[in-house]
Amino acid sequence: MGTLAAGFRLQLRFYRSYPDLLVPLLTAPLYGVVFTLVMRDGHRPDLVGSASLAPFYMSLWWFALFSGGWIIQTDRWEGTLEHLVSAPAAFAAVVLGRISATLLPAGFAFTETWVFARYVLDAPVTIRHWTVFLASFTVTLFAMAATALLMAALFVLARNAVTFSNSASFPFYVLGGILVPVAVLPGWLQPFTRPVFLSWSADLLRAAVAPGPVPHPALGLGAIAVLGVAAGLAGGVVLSHILRRLRTRGELAIT
Amino acid sequence: MSNASVVRHAFRVGARDYSTIFTWKTWLGAWFVRVLAQVAFFALVGRMLGSAERTQYLLVGNAVLLAGMVGMWAVNMVAWERSTGTLPLLAASPTHPAVVLASRGSYLVADATVSAAGALTVAGLLFGVPLPWARLPLALPVLVLVAGSAFCFATFAGGLLLGFRSAQPIVTNVAVVTLMALCGVDVPVDVYPAPVRWVSSVLPVTHGLRAIRLILGPAPAWEPILVQAAWEALVGAGWLAVCLLSFHAIVRRGRRRGTLDHSS
Numbered sequence: 001m002g003t004l005a006a007g008f009r010l011q012l013r014f015y016r017s018y019p020d021l022l023v024p025l026l027t028a029p030l031y032g033v034v035f036t037l038v039m040r041d042g043h044r045p046d047l048v049g050s051a052s053l054a055p056f057y058m059s060l061w062w063f064a065l066f067s068g069g070w071i072i073q074t075d076r077w078e079g080t081l082e083h084l085v086s087a088p089a090a091f092a093a094v095v096l097g098r099i100s101a102t103l104l105p106a107g108f109a110f111t112e113t114w115v116f117a118r119y120v121l122d123a124p125v126t127i128r129h130w131t132v133f134l135a136s137f138t139v140t141l142f143a144m145a146a147t148a149l150l151m152a153a154l155f156v157l158a159r160n161a162v163t164f165s166n167s168a169s170f171p172f173y174v175l176g177g178i179l180v181p182v183a184v185l186p187g188w189l190q191p192f193t194r195p196v197f198l199s200w201s202a203d204l205l206r207a208a209v210a211p212g213p214v215p216h217p218a219l220g221l222g223a224i225a226v227l228g229v230a231a232g233l234a235g236g237v238v239l240s241h242i243l244r245r246l247r248t249r250g251e252l253a254i255t
Numbered sequence: 256m257s258n259a260s261v262v263r264h265a266f267r268v269g270a271r272d273y274s275t276i277f278t279w280k281t282w283l284g285a286w287f288v289r290v291l292a293q294v295a296f297f298a299l300v301g302r303m304l305g306s307a308e309r310t311q312y313l314l315v316g317n318a319v320l321l322a323g324m325v326g327m328w329a330v331n332m333v334a335w336e337r338s339t340g341t342l343p344l345l346a347a348s349p350t351h352p353a354v355v356l357a358s359r360g361s362y363l364v365a366d367a368t369v370s371a372a373g374a375l376t377v378a379g380l381l382f383g384v385p386l387p388w389a390r391l392p393l394a395l396p397v398l399v400l401v402a403g404s405a406f407c408f409a410t411f412a413g414g415l416l417l418g419f420r421s422a423q424p425i426v427t428n429v430a431v432v433t434l435m436a437l438c439g440v441d442v443p444v445d446v447y448p449a450p451v452r453w454v455s456s457v458l459p460v461t462h463g464l465r466a467i468r469l470i471l472g473p474a475p476a477w478e479p480i481l482v483q484a485a486w487e488a489l490v491g492a493g494w495l496a497v498c499l500l501s502f503h504a505i506v507r508r509g510r511r512r513g514t515l516d517h518s519s
Contacts, residue, residue, distance in 0.1 A: 030432040
């Protein structure tokens with residue numbers, strides 16, 4: 001538990017020393033302005049509320065991809081991975097602690113997006129279904145952390161991890177249905193959206209601020225949880241494989 | 256060494272830089288998928304709004320924005336020279352550093368133009384947007400102007416941010432979304448109050464995008480197209496002039512204080 005907390009504190013120090021890691025908190029309001037203007041200019045005030053909340057998912061994905069995803073690889077580049085792996089504290093606990101800390105700016109991103117939408121953009125974002133909202137928000141943060149763990153592990157193995165992470169923003173925004181719901185996407189694309197936890201989460205968030213009942217909330221919550229557990233397990237397996245390979249082949253110092 | 260020779264060598268260094276970032280496989284399989292998804296993300300909004308006209312507006316706007324977005328990456332170029340220790344050498348050489356930076360970074364303008372033109376074409380086909388394909392090549396020189404204009408703007412910003420390494424990615428990201436918001440990419444500039452419209456008029460992308468919308472419009476009139484393209488060139492030239500002046504001041508201050516090679 002102490003290791004987990006140390007990893008958590010370490011990541012917070014990174015945020016203080018490298019404020020550029022928090023850049024989505026600056027771009028989210030601007031995206032909110034753009035999306036809201038597009039809906040108002042398109043004479044669709046009914047879409048303003050959900051559109052103004054879409055930047056939250058952009059921030060969330062960014063934190064999973066760049067903040068969480070690069071945790072192990074940056075240790076490798078900095079030459080600190082050897083010390084971490086050889087220390088008596090569990091390496092996985094350090095990584096989990098650091099990834100847990102990425103939930104803080106991700107959680108703040110929602111508050112920022114909602115407050116900006118409600119009080120600056122004057123968007124109708126009143127939460128009408130609190131239970132669904134709180135449950136989906138919680139499992140979404142869990143799925144984000146699990147996905148970050150998987151990416152952190154995969155990025156060590158992938159030769160083109162930098163290219164992938166720089167390219168994995170808008171394809172996942174489309175597949176996640178964060179602005180345009182999955183139901184509106186072309187039919188051939190829709191099956192590819194279901195393994196992306198963002199698509200279930202975005203549907204639930206839109207439903208939580210809309211009048212009327214939330215369609216199939218249990219299905220959505222279950223899907224996010226299952227995708228999160230799957231990503232977490234896969235991340236754990238890849239992480240232990242990496243550590244075993246690095247220890248047996250002595251590749252730790254190879255960058 | 257003549258300027259032509261410097262340009263040739265700097266271009267080769269830039270091409271080598273670029274080849275370490277992308278192979279044609281990663282460019283097509285990762286980068287191009289990303290830029291295509293960016294254009295599709297906004298074009299889908301037009302489809303959601305049920306308007307073919309708005310779909311085309313968003314598709315064209317966001318495709319042209321790509322030229323400005325890639326050009327904006329030049330923010331990091333000056334800092335790269337400093338972190339690799341070559342900035343003091345550039346400052347000490349008889350060739351103006353701007354010649355080297357422009358030649359070495361020209362791959363950004365080329366990439367910006369190809370990314371934007373490619374995304375416009377493929378997204379146009381995917382969404383069935385009735386673009387006048389025969390006139391599309393006329394948009395290419397304007398895309399080069401947009402990318403060049405953003406490149407000059409970004410190099411100026413990069414010089415100002417030389418001592419603030421953490422600020423560079425912040426400025427790049429915020430600037431790209433600001434261009435998206437203010438330059439008529441997703442909504443006409445007319446929706447903004449006069450002071451915002453004025454800011455928009457001195458930013459890269461705004462005039463070039465107007466020219467391309469006119470080229471791809473139903474009845475293109477050449478005079479307004481040329482006027483808008485000329486404005487985009489003028490905006491780029493203005494930022495280049497500001498960039499050269501600021502760079503001169505930065506180098507002079509760095510020489511006086513001996514801080515030119517200090518990393519931040």
